[in-house]
Amino acid sequence: MKTYRIAAIPGDGIGDEVISAGVEVLHALAAREGSFAFDVDRFDWGGEHYKAHGRMMPENGRDLIRGHDAILFGSAGHPDIPDHVTLWGLRLAICQPFDQYANVRPTRILPGIVSPLRGVAAGTLDWVIVRENSEGEYAGVGGRVHQGSPLEAATDVSMFTRAGVERILRFAFRLARTRPRKLLTVVTKSNAQRHAMVMWDEIAKEVAAEFPDVTWDKMLVDAMTVRMVMKPESLDTIVATNLHADILSDLAAALAGSLGIAPTANLNPERAFPSMFEPIHGSAFDITGKGIANPIGTFWSAVMMLEHLGEPAAAGRLMAAIERVTGDARCHTPDLGGTARTADVTAATIAAITGAN
Numbered sequence: 001m002k003t004y005r006i007a008a009i010p011g012d013g014i015g016d017e018v019i020s021a022g023v024e025v026l027h028a029l030a031a032r033e034g035s036f037a038f039d040v041d042r043f044d045w046g047g048e049h050y051k052a053h054g055r056m057m058p059e060n061g062r063d064l065i066r067g068h069d070a071i072l073f074g075s076a077g078h079p080d081i082p083d084h085v086t087l088w089g090l091r092l093a094i095c096q097p098f099d100q101y102a103n104v105r106p107t108r109i110l111p112g113i114v115s116p117l118r119g120v121a122a123g124t125l126d127w128v129i130v131r132e133n134s135e136g137e138y139a140g141v142g143g144r145v146h147q148g149s150p151l152e153a154a155t156d157v158s159m160f161t162r163a164g165v166e167r168i169l170r171f172a173f174r175l176a177r178t179r180p181r182k183l184l185t186v187v188t189k190s191n192a193q194r195h196a197m198v199m200w201d202e203i204a205k206e207v208a209a210e211f212p213d214v215t216w217d218k219m220l221v222d223a224m225t226v227r228m229v230m231k232p233e234s235l236d237t238i239v240a241t242n243l244h245a246d247i248l249s250d251l252a253a254a255l256a257g258s259l260g261i262a263p264t265a266n267l268n269p270e271r272a273f274p275s276m277f278e279p280i281h282g283s284a285f286d287i288t289g290k291g292i293a294n295p296i297g298t299f300w301s302a303v304m305m306l307e308h309l310g311e312p313a314a315a316g317r318l319m320a321a322i323e324r325v326t327g328d329a330r331c332h333t334p335d336l337g338g339t340a341r342t343a344d345v346t347a348a349t350i351a352a353i354t355g356a357n
C-alpha cells in the first residue's frame with residue numbers, strides 16, 4: 001500500500017485547531033479508500049518557537065521537510081511578533097526556497113453558503129485565482145536608510161524576471177485550458193506601472209499565442225475589483241502578480257462567504273520540491289482556543305493536496321463530503337452565522353466520507 005509522507009506545520013493561532021482537524025479527516029479518508037495511507041510528521045514551528053529560540057523554524061527546518069510528499073500548513077502570525085517577521089520567518093521561508101511559484105486559489109460558493117453579493121447563488125461564481133508567488137512586490141528586495149532621522153527612506157523593489165513571468169502565465173493558460181470555459185483574465189496595472197506591468201502584458205500576448213483554444217483578456221487591477229463584484233459570472237481563471245492576487249483573493253474569499261472556507265495550494269509544478277497546502281485565512285487570534293474555527297478552508301486545501309498527489313478519487317470524495325457538510329446549516333461555524341464547533345464540522349465531514357450519515 002502506498003504511504004504519503006505529509007509534513008504538518010500548524011503554525012500559530014487557530015492553525016493548530018484546523019490542522020489537527022485536517023489530519024483527522026485525512027486519516028479517515030485514507031481508511032475509507034483503503035488504497036493509501038498517510039504518515040504525518042508534525043512540526044511545531046511558529047511564534048512560540050520564535051519566543052523560545054529566536055527563530056520561527058529551526059535552521060535545518062527545510063531539510064526536515066524536503067523529502068515529504070506534501071506540506072500541510074496552518075498559519076503564521078503572532079500578536080507579540082511583527083507580522084513581517086512571522087511571515088518571512090516561516091511561510092515565505094518555505095515558499096521561496098522550495099520555488100512554490102504558483103499559488104492557486106479556487107473560489108466557489110459552496111452549497112448552503114450565502115454570498116454577500118446580492119443575487120449570486122451557489123454555482124454562479126466559480127473562479128481560480130493564480131497568484132505569482134515568488135517575485136514582484138514580495139521578492140524581499142529593498143532597503144531602509146537613515147532610520148530615526150528626517151531623511152529616513154525605504155523601498156520595496158518590485159522585480160519581475162522574464163522567466164518568472166513566462167512560467168506563471170504559461171501555468172495559468174494551461175490551467176484555464178483544463179476548465180470547461182477555457183477563459184483567462186490577466187490582471188496588471190500597466191497604465192501606472194510602466195515597466196514590469198507592461199512586460200507582463202507583452203509576455204501574456206506571446207504566451208497566449210501558444211494557447212489558441214483559450215479565450216483571454218486583460219484587466220487593470222482597479223477595474224478588476226469592480227468586475228468581481230458587478231459581473232462575477234464573467235470571470236473564470238484569473239492570473240495576477242503576488243500583491244494584486246493577494247488582495248483579489250481575499251476579496252474573492254469574502255464574496256464566496258467566509259475567509260474560513262477558502263483554500264490555497266503553493267505549487268512547485270516541476271515537483272523538484274514539495275508543494276504546500278494551506279487555508280487562505282491567517283492566525284485569527286480573536287477566536288484562537290475557542291474551538292469555533294472553521295476547518296473547511298483546511299479540508300478544501302487537503303482536496304487540492306490529494307489532487308496534487310495523484311489521488312483524484314479521494315479528492316472527489318472529500319470535496320463531496322465538504323459540500324454535503326456546508327449544505328447543512330447545523331454544521332455552520334459562527335463565521336457562517338451558525339453555532340457549530342470545529343469538532344462538529346470535523347465529525348460531520350468524517351461521517352460524510354465514511355457514509356455514516
Ligand code: ATP
Pocket residue numbers: 014075076077078083259260261281282283284285286287292293294295297333335
Ligand atoms: P493573520 O495576521 O495571521 O493574517 P488575522 O488575525 O488577520 O491573522 P485572518 O485569519 O486574516 O486573521 O482573518 C480575519 C478574521 O476573520 C479573524 O480575525 C477571524 O475573526 C475571521 N476568521 C478567519 N479565519 C477564520 C476561520 N477559519 N474560522 C472562523 N473565523 C475566521
Ligand code: MG
Pocket residue numbers: 282
Ligand atoms: Mg489577516
